[in-house]
Amino acid sequence: MNIEDSGSTSADASPPAAVENAKVTDSVFSWPAAIWIGGCHVFALAAPFCFTVEAAVVAVVLSWLTGGLGICVGFHRLLTHSGFQTYAPVRGALAVLGCLAGEGPPIMWVAAHRRHHQFSDQPGDPHSPRDGFWWSHVLWMLSSPGSNDWAEQYRKYAPDLLRDPLIRFLNRRWLWLHATAGLLLLAGGWIGGGWPMAISFVVYGLFVRLVYVFHITWLVNSASHRWGYQTYETGDDSRNLWWVGLLAYGEGWHNNHHAHPRLARHGHRWWEIDTNYWFILLLKKLGLAWNVADQIDHLDATSAKPQHPELLETTPGT
Numbered sequence: 001m002n003i004e005d006s007g008s009t010s011a012d013a014s015p016p017a018a019v020e021n022a023k024v025t026d027s028v029f030s031w032p033a034a035i036w037i038g039g040c041h042v043f044a045l046a047a048p049f050c051f052t053v054e055a056a057v058v059a060v061v062l063s064w065l066t067g068g069l070g071i072c073v074g075f076h077r078l079l080t081h082s083g084f085q086t087y088a089p090v091r092g093a094l095a096v097l098g099c100l101a102g103e104g105p106p107i108m109w110v111a112a113h114r115r116h117h118q119f120s121d122q123p124g125d126p127h128s129p130r131d132g133f134w135w136s137h138v139l140w141m142l143s144s145p146g147s148n149d150w151a152e153q154y155r156k157y158a159p160d161l162l163r164d165p166l167i168r169f170l171n172r173r174w175l176w177l178h179a180t181a182g183l184l185l186l187a188g189g190w191i192g193g194g195w196p197m198a199i200s201f202v203v204y205g206l207f208v209r210l211v212y213v214f215h216i217t218w219l220v221n222s223a224s225h226r227w228g229y230q231t232y233e234t235g236d237d238s239r240n241l242w243w244v245g246l247l248a249y250g251e252g253w254h255n256n257h258h259a260h261p262r263l264a265r266h267g268h269r270w271w272e273i274d275t276n277y278w279f280i281l282l283l284k285k286l287g288l289a290w291n292v293a294d295q296i297d298h299l300d301a302t303s304a305k306p307q308h309p310e311l312l313e314t315t316p317g318t
Contacts, residue, residue, distance in 0.1 A: 030144035033104075037141065037214070040102065043207040052197060055189070055204035059212070062100075062205055067213035068249035070097030071109075072276045076251070079161065080110045083264030084280055084292040092166050100181055102210045103217065104141075105171040108150065111157035117261055118157075120236040121225065129225045129237065137222035138214075182206050216247040224254035231268060232259035240272065250274030265294040 074094030077083040086094075095106055103109055112126050119125040129136040144150075154162060161167045170177075182202055189201030219241075228239030232255055244252030245266075250273065251257075253266040267274035283289035 028144055030142050033144065034142050036102070037138070040207050040210045040214070043203065044211045046203050047208050050196065050200040050203050052193070052200040052204075054192065054197065055200040058185070058201060059204040059209040062209045063212050064249070066097050066101040066209070067217060068276055069094060069279060070099070071101045071103060071213065071217055072249055072251050073279055074098040075101075075103075075106060075109050076113065077264050077276065077280065079106060079167070080113050081262045081264075082293075083262055084284070084289045086283060086289045088166075090283070090288050095167060095170055096177065099170050099174040099177050101213050101217070102178065103214065105174045106167050107154055107158045107161045107171045110161055111150075111153045114157040115153065116221075117258070120234075120238065120258060122236075127221045129222055133222055133226060136225060137218045178206070216244070217251065219244045220248055220251045220254055224252055228252075228255070230255045232256065234258045242272075245272060245274070250276040260296060262293050263296065264292050268296070 074091075075098040078086070078091065078094060079098075098106060098109070116125055116127060121128045121130055127136045127140040132139070161171075185201040185205040186198045189198035192201075224239050224241045224244050225237045226239070228241035228244075230239060234255060236258060238255040238258035240255045241252045244254075246252070250266050253268070253272045253274065256268045256272070257263070257266050264280050265274060265277045266272070267277065277294070280289055280292060284292050
């Protein structure tokens with residue numbers, strides 16, 4: 001699931017044609033990914049036998065911190081699309097939270113997502129529902145193109161992150177963070193209520209939380225390319241799906257995002273609730289974020305055109 005840093009970091013480096021055009025479905029089965037994802041699901045099955053209200057609250061809070069702030073704001077809107085800028089400590093904290101979502105190392109995540117945008121629902125897209133719903137939801141992660149191909153994709157799609165020492169460190173050691181989180185949850189539960197509470201904290205705060213975050217974010221790749229409505233003509237199958245938008249803290253307004261990938265604001269109509277964007281606005285109010293891309297008319301002219309411009313809400317600059 002990981003590779004060591006290697007080779008050039010030049011933005012002009014291009015992978016060989018085999019990497020660019022090969023179907024991801026032709027790759028080899030990834031046992032490390034299968035063990036990690038499968039193991040999290042198996043341990044989560046213990047949830048009914050060790051439920052506590054305290055552990056459930058911990059799981060809800062950590063789901064938002066790691067899924068909402070870590071993956072959606074950190075890995076996605078900041079590291080992948082540069083929808084806003086922030087100070088190095090904030091960037092680092094968001095990257096750590098993203099690693100704790102358990103969806104793989106940051107450079108791998110960003111490279112795969114940038115490739116998805118380049119080939120959205122076309123040959124070369126790593127997780128299009130056109131290759132099957134379950135493929136786009138989870139099975140694509142169980143298929144590894146091999147370390148050499150990943151190295152090429154890193155150089156092609158994430159050369160900026162290869163130049164960041166902290167991100168490179170997290171890319172190699174992201175699993176250590178989960179071991180640390182598990183020990184902290186175990187200790188916190190034991191202090192609060194002995195071994196029964198300690199086990200409950202680990203099951204809910206680690207495994208149940210990971211499985212929940214897995215699926216709400218995976219639904220963006222699968223369900224939000226299958227069901228919902230299109231506000232913009234993007235040339236792909238991206239959709240705005242209200243229930244994924246609510247579950248994934250605003251990521252389900254996926255057609256909006258594909259039309260304007262760099263935009264930090266994914267909700268473009270008044271009812272498209274986007275709590276991830278609200279958090280970015282909070283950072284801006286606190287002086288911790290700037291250059292927030294939140295105005296459509298400030299973006300480049302290649303953005304997709306709305307199918308129903310009269311329904312769009314223009315959010316005032318903040």
